[in-house]
Amino acid sequence: MTPLLILAVAAAYFAALFGVAWWTSRRADEASYFLGNRKSRWWVVAFGLIGDSLSGVTYISVPGKVAVARFGYFQMVLGYVLGYVLIAEVLVPLYYRLNLTSIYGFLGSRFGPAAQRTGAGFFLLSRILGAAARLFLAARVFQEFVFGPLGVPFAVTVAGIIALILGYTFRGGIKTLVWTDSLQSGFLLGGVILSLLIIGHDLGLGVGGLVARVWESDLSRVFDWDWRSKSYFWKQFLSGAAITVVMTGLDQNNMQKSLSCPTPRDARKNLYAFALVQLPVNLFFLSVGVLLFEYVRVHGLSVPANTDQLFPLLALQHLGTWAAVVFVVGLTAATFNSADSVLTTLTTSFCFDFLRLETREDLSPAEKTRRRRWVHVGFAVVLLWVILAFHAAQDNAAVIDLVLALASYTYGPLLGLFVLGLATRVKVDGPWVPVVACLAPAASWLVARRAKEWFNGYQMGTELLLLNAALTVAGLVLLARTRRQTAPRPRDLECDRP
Numbered sequence: 001m002t003p004l005l006i007l008a009v010a011a012a013y014f015a016a017l018f019g020v021a022w023w024t025s026r027r028a029d030e031a032s033y034f035l036g037n038r039k040s041r042w043w044v045v046a047f048g049l050i051g052d053s054l055s056g057v058t059y060i061s062v063p064g065k066v067a068v069a070r071f072g073y074f075q076m077v078l079g080y081v082l083g084y085v086l087i088a089e090v091l092v093p094l095y096y097r098l099n100l101t102s103i104y105g106f107l108g109s110r111f112g113p114a115a116q117r118t119g120a121g122f123f124l125l126s127r128i129l130g131a132a133a134r135l136f137l138a139a140r141v142f143q144e145f146v147f148g149p150l151g152v153p154f155a156v157t158v159a160g161i162i163a164l165i166l167g168y169t170f171r172g173g174i175k176t177l178v179w180t181d182s183l184q185s186g187f188l189l190g191g192v193i194l195s196l197l198i199i200g201h202d203l204g205l206g207v208g209g210l211v212a213r214v215w216e217s218d219l220s221r222v223f224d225w226d227w228r229s230k231s232y233f234w235k236q237f238l239s240g241a242a243i244t245v246v247m248t249g250l251d252q253n254n255m256q257k258s259l260s261c262p263t264p265r266d267a268r269k270n271l272y273a274f275a276l277v278q279l280p281v282n283l284f285f286l287s288v289g290v291l292l293f294e295y296v297r298v299h300g301l302s303v304p305a306n307t308d309q310l311f312p313l314l315a316l317q318h319l320g321t322w323a324a325v326v327f328v329v330g331l332t333a334a335t336f337n338s339a340d341s342v343l344t345t346l347t348t349s350f351c352f353d354f355l356r357l358e359t360r361e362d363l364s365p366a367e368k369t370r371r372r373r374w375v376h377v378g379f380a381v382v383l384l385w386v387i388l389a390f391h392a393a394q395d396n397a398a399v400i401d402l403v404l405a406l407a408s409y410t411y412g413p414l415l416g417l418f419v420l421g422l423a424t425r426v427k428v429d430g431p432w433v434p435v436v437a438c439l440a441p442a443a444s445w446l447v448a449r450r451a452k453e454w455f456n457g458y459q460m461g462t463e464l465l466l467l468n469a470a471l472t473v474a475g476l477v478l479l480a481r482t483r484r485q486t487a488p489r490p491r492d493l494e495c496d497r498p
Contacts, residue, residue: 003146005321009328012166013187020180038259040178045257046204046273048181050189060137060331062282064307066289067224072231073221077282079240082259084275086241087249088268090422096254096264103255110421112429118437119417120252120353122384124346126410127253128379130345131342132386135161135408138407139387141312158471165343177341178257184333191330192284195315198323199291204300230459239463246411247454248464250418253345297318342383347376405464412444412468413437420473430481436475444468 005058017454062073069467086253095103104123109115139158147157200210214220226230261267292310296303304310315327351357357368417437420426444467448460 003149006328008324013332022086031066040260042270045439046270047185048187049274060311061308062285064285064310066219070219071286074222077235077238078238079237080244081169081275083241083244084271087270091249091265093264102349104353114429114433118434119414120349129406134215136387136390145316162384168382185334187329189324194326195288214290217290219290228458235463242465246415250414252349257344287288321498322488343379346379348376409441412465413440413472415469416472426480428476432479440471443471
């Protein structure tokens with residue numbers, strides 16, 4: 001597939017995307033930008049979350065990682081379901097009860113402004129790094145197979161991608177994203193299903209043959225019961241639940257869309273529907289990985305050193321034009337579905353948790369809108385620089401591993417703060433809160449480095465997130481006791497179901 005044909009496919013895709021953005025952003029106001037006027041249909045939000053949670057990392061990195069981890073990633077996916085149950089039954093009622101736009105307002109109500117800014121700060125750091133890693137992966141693919149051969153520098157490629165995201169999110173915000181994400185989820189699912197069929201056709205396999213080939217493959221082994229292994233089942237399952245709670249339930253980026261539903265009941269239906277749908281969707285991606293390595297074996301091809309490049313290499317250079325078109329559309333949908341909402345939700349958190357624009361009575365509505373737009377553009381620039389930093393320091397590690405590692409360190413303190421607020425009566429605030437929240441990841445990193453030496457060969461995996469959160473809780477409890485700041489939990493923060 002030639003670079004110009006890939007560009008033509010991408011251009012047609014974005015024409016459709018900008019059409020939806022124009023339609024949804026008509027008569028948009030500040031309430032539309034932040035919460036879609038709380039009129040989003042739950043099933044539209046649920047379908048859009050498919051692409052938002054999977055992203056270009058899942059589209060490329062999960063199939064490529066099958067050679068090393070087999071279907072072990074699915075152990076974590078099973079844990080995701082438990083995580084969504086906890087979010088639906090504990091966090092969603094609480095957020096609606098407090099009528100929150102930024103979910104970190106709970107930390108402000110429960111502890112105080114220092115805790116709120118600490119939680120929001122870790123979200124900003126987590127999402128900037130996570131979004132940059134995801135966009136970097138997709139940008140690297142487009143650079144190698146499209147813009148590089150045309151002589152376009154990588155920095156220009158990334159700047160163009162971010163400019164496109166700015167173009168259709170700048171005005172409509174969440175009201176636009178709910179619909180564009182649903183459109184992109186449809187393209188993503190279509191891409192992975194068609195990819196399975198195309199690879200199967202090349203291998204001479206029908207649907208039944210595809211299922212049998214994946215089932216019989218040694219790469220489709222799911223469960224690992226070695227307690228010292230990084231992929232030990234209970235380690236992966238519980239870590240998957242914890243990662244879902246923090247990366248969805250405690251993450252402004254994902255919860256802001258759910259909170260745009262009219263009622264808590266609608267928001268819960270959205271989460272339960274998505275939890276069930278993601279099981280077969282992730283199985284599709286893992287099955288693509290098995291078939292890609294089978295294709296390599298049958299045709300005597302070599303596997304690239306960076307397995308993230310396996311899917312794009314085969315789709316764009318070996319499987320034919322139709323497969324290349326499907327791959328480009330699927331990758332574009334996966335990438336922009338997960339990345340476009342980041343600028344909107346980063347802007348929301350910064351405006352509510354740091355600038356406190358909703359309480360600034362000295363500012364006119366027009367001035368608030370102007371400042372919000374400058375923040376939106378500012379985060380786009382920050383995202384560009386972080387992606388370029390990833391490019392300067394890139395290695396051959398799978399990006400899915402990088403994203404999960406970043407989550408373990410940056411979301412741990414956030415999980416600790418929410419657990420402390422929901423499960424205890426501890427009252428703590430002040431300048432030492434961010435200090436404790438920063439020391440916990442540092443201590444977790446040290447334990448991870450020394451785990452094999454200290455714990456008889458045990459290897460730390462994604463359970464590092466739980467350790468990080470536990471150290472945060474312990475540090476804050478110790479801080480509260482030294483200051484004697486225990487107090488009853490306010491009744492209005494109890495998370496009973498409304």
